[in-house]
Amino acid sequence: MLQDKIRSLGAYALLVGEVFKDITTRGVNRGELCRQVIKIGRDSLPVVLLTATFTGMVLALQTAYGLQRFGAKNYVGNIVGLSLVRELGPVLTALMLCGRVGAGISAEIGSMVVTEQVDAIRALGANPISKLVTPRIAAAMLAVPALVVFCTLIGIFGGQLVAVYELNQSAFTYQRALYYTIMVRDLIDALIKSAVFGFLVVSIACYHGLVTKGGTAGVGRSTTAAVVSGSIAVFISDFFVTKVLILLS
Amino acid sequence: MTAEKPIIEFEGVGIRFGSLQVHHDLNFRIFPGENVTLLGPSGVGKTLILKMIAGLLRPTSGRVLVRGEDLSNLEEEELCAVRAHIGMVFQGAALFDSLTVYENIAYPLRERGLKSEDQIRQIVAERLEVIGLPGIEKKLPSELSGGQKKRVGLARALASSPEIMLFDEPTTGLDPTAIRLIDELIVKLQNQYSITSVAVTHDIQSAGRISQRWLLIHAGTVVADGPAKQIAAQNQDVIDFISGNWRGEITLT
Ligand SMILES: Nc1ncnc2c1ncn2[C@@H]1O[C@H](COP(=O)(O)OP(=O)(O)O)[C@@H](O)[C@H]1O
Ligand SMILES: [Mg+2]
Numbered sequence: 001m002l003q004d005k006i007r008s009l010g011a012y013a014l015l016v017g018e019v020f021k022d023i024t025t026r027g028v029n030r031g032e033l034c035r036q037v038i039k040i041g042r043d044s045l046p047v048v049l050l051t052a053t054f055t056g057m058v059l060a061l062q063t064a065y066g067l068q069r070f071g072a073k074n075y076v077g078n079i080v081g082l083s084l085v086r087e088l089g090p091v092l093t094a095l096m097l098c099g100r101v102g103a104g105i106s107a108e109i110g111s112m113v114v115t116e117q118v119d120a121i122r123a124l125g126a127n128p129i130s131k132l133v134t135p136r137i138a139a140a141m142l143a144v145p146a147l148v149v150f151c152t153l154i155g156i157f158g159g160q161l162v163a164v165y166e167l168n169q170s171a172f173t174y175q176r177a178l179y180y181t182i183m184v185r186d187l188i189d190a191l192i193k194s195a196v197f198g199f200l201v202v203s204i205a206c207y208h209g210l211v212t213k214g215g216t217a218g219v220g221r222s223t224t225a226a227v228v229s230g231s232i233a234v235f236i237s238d239f240f241v242t243k244v245l246i247l248l249s
Numbered sequence: 250m251t252a253e254k255p256i257i258e259f260e261g262v263g264i265r266f267g268s269l270q271v272h273h274d275l276n277f278r279i280f281p282g283e284n285v286t287l288l289g290p291s292g293v294g295k296t297l298i299l300k301m302i303a304g305l306l307r308p309t310s311g312r313v314l315v316r317g318e319d320l321s322n323l324e325e326e327e328l329c330a331v332r333a334h335i336g337m338v339f340q341g342a343a344l345f346d347s348l349t350v351y352e353n354i355a356y357p358l359r360e361r362g363l364k365s366e367d368q369i370r371q372i373v374a375e376r377l378e379v380i381g382l383p384g385i386e387k388k389l390p391s392e393l394s395g396g397q398k399k400r401v402g403l404a405r406a407l408a409s410s411p412e413i414m415l416f417d418e419p420t421t422g423l424d425p426t427a428i429r430l431i432d433e434l435i436v437k438l439q440n441q442y443s444i445t446s447v448a449v450t451h452d453i454q455s456a457g458r459i460s461q462r463w464l465l466i467h468a469g470t471v472v473a474d475g476p477a478k479q480i481a482a483q484n485q486d487v488i489d490f491i492s493g494n495w496r497g498e499i500t501l502t
Binding site: 115116117119120122123124125126127 | 300303305325329332333335337339340341343344345346356357360361405406409
């Protein structure tokens, strides 16, 4: 059991190595890259925006509830803004990405494996890594930071709705708090984190797709595995990436 | 046999997945222009043999030589060059779902990058003519019947004019008319393009039509190898077993 886990971690590392080799030697196919960026954006933007709105709203509600014990209700904007930019924006987006895009990618590649289309790619003189994996990973690293920007903005807006209509703050108070709290540094950290999450979620999904075995049932198993291990990777890497980014600042 | 050098050679080839030893000692040579069928019940590893010939899988022991080259010494890029001489027709056709028939057949030509778009268009049209489905360039695989998919898969494998064709169960799951059509097509290719062919099937009638030499695969090794008629005469119970007419105990010669 543990041995299997270590072996698949090793196989995953090999895949990542091949992707780097592929990017450095052959580059990325522009057309496919564009198609994948659009696909990732289109698939995940609606769910990301929906979850972000409600997360921003509940966050404002909860912080106001907590802060009023100290008579510090006016700091809602600071806390909501900072949590969304530094933490929740990237993490929420990555989790939604996992469920939508990660699952889709492992199902797509997995069914190509069980129908021998991946073998066919090789038999016909092409490389499945550069055809299937590299463009998807590169696309995720571009698309996810953009999605995170949308996610964070709309989350902050959700928070403002609650601040104004529930907590009877002025929009100005809320926005001023944001303005004085969030620094360029926070935005840069958020974008770096997002790119890392995009890389992890999609490379893990590609890995699970490529190792699919056992027909259509196998495709289902790969999809589940991609979502589960992708989300775990997001949570674990979140801590370490944050730690490193804070050390660097 | 001829004095020529073998085009495909298996020397003590074994392959295992974890604790599952599928083949342990495969030995055979196939010479240029031969048409061979691998016979054996489902799951003995016939597909694995084809994939080892195409360099898609590496044996865990022994050597596979194609056109005199030991595949186990080759890097993926070098294997790619060897595969240029091999066309493989997959069991489920393995057409790319998202690409049209035209793009599917053009795929190996584009990947090998030797042809202009005009030449590619010509080759695609010519191959579609060969398989008897001219003018279907714009269709998607999902719009084709099972037999048509197999034929397009065949056209795609044929696109880069390979010397060796590998057919994985080219007729399994098709109706009798489609089976006859594909068998005739394979024979036509063998004659027209003087290719070497290795087919896998458990349809004895088909095997008789498309090949003169049979290899019986059982328990990880070749248990019989020779002219089709001789194999059929000497191994009647095996043949019955493979073709599903078997009633008694299996004895291997
Ligand atoms: N990638 C793989 N991993 C593990 N086992 C495999 C793999 N590929 C094939 N096998 C096993 O090898 C055996 C032979 O497979 P195959 O060549 O497809 O048989 P055949 O084509 O003769 O029906 C099967 O038992 C199958 O489970
Ligand atoms: Mg098979």
